[in-house]
Amino acid sequence: MTVSEGEKPRVALLATCLVDLFRPSVGFAAAKLLADAGCDVRVPPNQTCCGQPAWNAGDSRGARRLARRVIEEFEGFDAVVLPSGSCAATMIKDYPQMFRAGDRWRARAEALAARTFEITQFLRDVLNVAATDGRAPEGPVTYHDSCSGLRSLGIKAQPRALLGAIEGLELRELPEAEVCCGFGGTFCVKYPEISDRMAGDKARHAQETGAGTILAGDLGCLMNIAGKMSREGRPVKARHVVEVLAGMTDVPAIGESA
Amino acid sequence: MTHAPTTPNFRQNVREAMADAPLMEQMTTALTGSMARRAGAAGAVPEFDALRDAGRDLKNHVLEHLDVYLETYEQAVTDAGGHVHWAETAEEARAIILDICRKAGAKTVNKGKSMISEEIGLNDYLEENGVKPVETDLGEYIIQLRKETPSHIIAPAMHVNVPQWREAFRKFHPHLPQDRDLEGLDKLLLEARGELRRKYFEAEVGITGANMLIAETGQSVIVTNEGNGDLSQSLAKVHIVLASLEKIVPTLEDASTVLRLLARSATGQEMSVYTTFSSGPRRAEDPDGPEEYHVVLLDNGRSEMLGSDFQDMLRCIRCGACMNHCPVYRAVGGHAYGWVYPGPMGAVLTPALIGVTQGGNLPNASTFCGRCEEVCPMRIPLPKMMRHWREREFERKLSPKGMRRGMGAWAWAARRPGLYRIGASLAARALRLLGAGSIRRLPLAGRAWTQTRDFPAPQKGGTFLAQWNPDAEGRRKGGAA
Incomplete structure (x- = not known):
């Protein structure tokens, strides 16, 4: 990211369709983290969805059409930041693949991909943020590494470094933290038995750590894990990592009512 | 044994497998430690990732020049006194093998894994035609007794627990005393060894697969941990190597690159216990070896994968790492996949070999978690190719109508932000009517979720975009923080 000296970087926040619909607090937490780190935060009003569901369903044409809209809406910023490794990976890794070499959209997709980041990655690796105005939730926390962020974008150390800077926060590593939780977009309803087994394993492991809260960087995974915890009556809350990093843990945890 | 694919019934297979408590327990037992062993073995070689690059590059090179290397290989085998037979289809391969067996007057053939x-469904075919195939790999032997197919490409009896194994031996070894002591793995192994040793000397023909075919030398290579392949191929009068086209590597040096990757990725061993190079029929100065050496080279749809979106799959060296690391495979076992190849490699290869209409379930049954690609020694982009299969299905309208329509409506709305905003706000409100906090029961497709999980309801207050106040950075409309 190149920004003229003395100017705030203009950063577009793509909240993602899940955060927009289910958990606006993640969007506000992400916006606060970016603003605290000195960004001029913009929320482009025509944002909807990155198109990953269509792409993964094999509807390449539908995904491509949506990708063009996203590119148009977001290419004018210094950076595009998402509170999701999965959606970020779609824009960073998949968008360029959607267009043939030589297609003018290919170059635009590549240019956008180069300026697109998952939020913990952006804070740590681009802005070099050492600590945030975070607040430790009650009890130890554990962390699930969501698959796309981990394996497509290499997000592993960044959330841990930022969490580690929060006073009084104890992170207990999750057994099999790198194993998929079973969400997988439409997979969770196409193959519910398998998805449920994977979510069950994740929930059990989380409780075994003795943590009071499980954190992750993707709302889809968190809804799956929280839903399984809730059905099984496990006493572990689920939150998006940015809520803790932004000190915005006063809202009820995922799946809890006020 | 081979069976018609039950892959179209994958969902039913999954339900049955997951309701099979002993199977579920055995999968856990069998796979515990497999990932750690692979990680340990790979981690002990500092240049392992560079080796993976080299493996990928060498296979890519072979696939770009497959015709040349196949011809070189055929010439080398012929020069050594062997015969190469080309089989375009499974039927052709079976017929060639039966013909060789008949000419050798074979009543029994020993088989390496x-x-x-x-x-190609060889065993059934041979049996129907009066030739008795005897599997000599321990796992294959057990499942042959139990009349089953392999559930894993390197551990075919992974689904069989020890009591089931013991039961099979008692039932199928009726000539041994019924009251014999079979407690303990050592006793089971000794019994298997005793039975198989006897059979090695009865067979006229030995059939093995090949982990590699070396173009410059005309050799075939197999790796085993039991030595059964060596006995199968060197004690019989006739050795038949059955391999698919893409097993070719150019040189011995290249073979060593693949060998350094294979066992480490598969079992976490540095090398398998036996690595056997076969160079053709017995020469005058050799103390032993087969009188005849045949190689049956099977295509069966592979040449059509060349130049397609699925060419990279032909780099596969059949180590099984992808399935050992696959949460779906680990949850359902290999038989649920319904045909020969399970796990992520099966999810890509099966539709290529039996058609996407039959095999289409498999590439859909993935969360795209990416662990398979992460550990693949040949760096095969398995999730990417599964997506290509979904693309084929979508184009041919093979994917479920409800899913296609739902996805179409979603994508349509997502390109119309104004409409989308209204829809999202309505959806948030509707979902909140079903429950604050957690929803216990969702209608329609959501039922699949709420049968076993609660569904977190949207937060109150509307969508993020409805609440975002562009004039006051980071603040909600209405002034609340």
């Missing part, structure tokens, strides 16, 4: 043999 071969997935290609499963792919």
Whole structure:
């Protein structure tokens, strides 16, 4: 990211369709983290969805059409930041693949991909943020590494470094933290038995750590894990990592009512 | 044994497998430690990732020049006194093998482990035609007794627990005393060894697969941990190697690159216990070896993968790492996949070999978690190719109508932000009517979720975009923080 000296970087926040619909607090937490780190935060009003569901369903044409809209809406910023490794990976890794070499959209997709980041990655690796105005939730926390962020974008150390800077926060590593939780977009309803087994394993492991809260960087995974915890009556809350990093843990945890 | 694919019934297979408590327990037992062993073995070689690059590059090179290397290989085998037979289809391969067996007057053939043999349904065919196949790999032997197919490409009896194994031996070894002591693995192993040793000397023909075919030398290579392949091929009068086209590597040096990757990725061993190079029929100065050496080279749809979106799959060296690391495979076991090749490699290869209409379930049954690609020694982009299959299905309208329509409506709305905003706000409100906090029961497709999980309801207050106040950075409309 190149920004003229003395100017705030203009950063577009793509909240993602899940955060927009289910958990606006993640969007506000992400916006606060970016603003605290000195960004001029913009929320482009025509944002909807990155198109990953269509792409993964094999509807390449539908995904491509949506990708063009996203590119148009977001290419004018210094950076595009998402509170999701999965959606970020779609824009960073998949968008360029959607267009043939030589297609003018290919170059635009590549240019956008180069300026697109998952939020913990952006804070740590681009802005070099050492600590945030975070607040430790009650009890130890554990962390699930969501698959796309981990394996497509290499997000592993960044959330841990930022969490580690929060006073009084104890992170207990999750057994099999790198194993998929079973969400997988439409997979969770196409193959519910398998998805449920994977979510069950994740929930059990989380409780075994003795943590009071499980954190992750993707709302889809968190809804799956929280839903399984809730059905099984496990006493572990689920939150998006940015809520803790932004000190915005006063809202009820995922799946809890006020 | 081979069976018609039950892959179209994958969902039913999954339900049955997951309701099979002993199977579920055995999968856990069998796979515990497999990931750690692979990680340990790979981690002990500092240049392991560079080796993976080299493996990928060398296979890519072979696939770009497959015709040249196949011809070189054929010439080398012929020069050594062997015969190469080209089989375009499974039927042709079976017929060639039966013909060789008949000419050798074979009543019994010993077999080393071969997935290609499963792919072409060789055992059933030989048996129907009066030739008795005897599997000599311990796992294959157990499942042959139990009349089953392999559930894993390198551990075919992974689904069989020790009591089931013991039961099979008692039932199928009726000539041994019924009251014999079979407690303990050592006793079971000794019994298997005793039975198989006897059979080695009865067979006229030995059939093995090949982990590699070396173009410059005309050799075939197999790796085993039991030595059964060596005995199968060197004691019989006739040795038949059954392999698919893409097993070719150019040189011995290249073979060593693949060998350094294979066992480490598969079992976490540095090398398998036996690595056997076969160079053709017995020469005058050799103390032993077969009188005849045949190689049956199977295509069976592979040449059509060349130049397609699925060419990279032909780099596969059948180590099984992808399935050992696959949460779906680990949850359902290999038989649920319904044909020869399970796990992520099966999810890509099966539709290529039996058609996407039959095999389309498999590439859909993935969360795209990416662990398979992460550990693949040949760096095969398995999730990417599964997506390509979904693309084929979508184009041919093979994916479920409800899913296609739902996805179409979603994508349509997502390109119309104004409409989308209204829809999202309505959806948030509707979902909140079903429950604050957690929803216990969702209608329609959501039922699949709420049968076993609660569904977190949207937060109150509307969508993020409805609440975002562009004039006051980071603040909600209405002034609340």
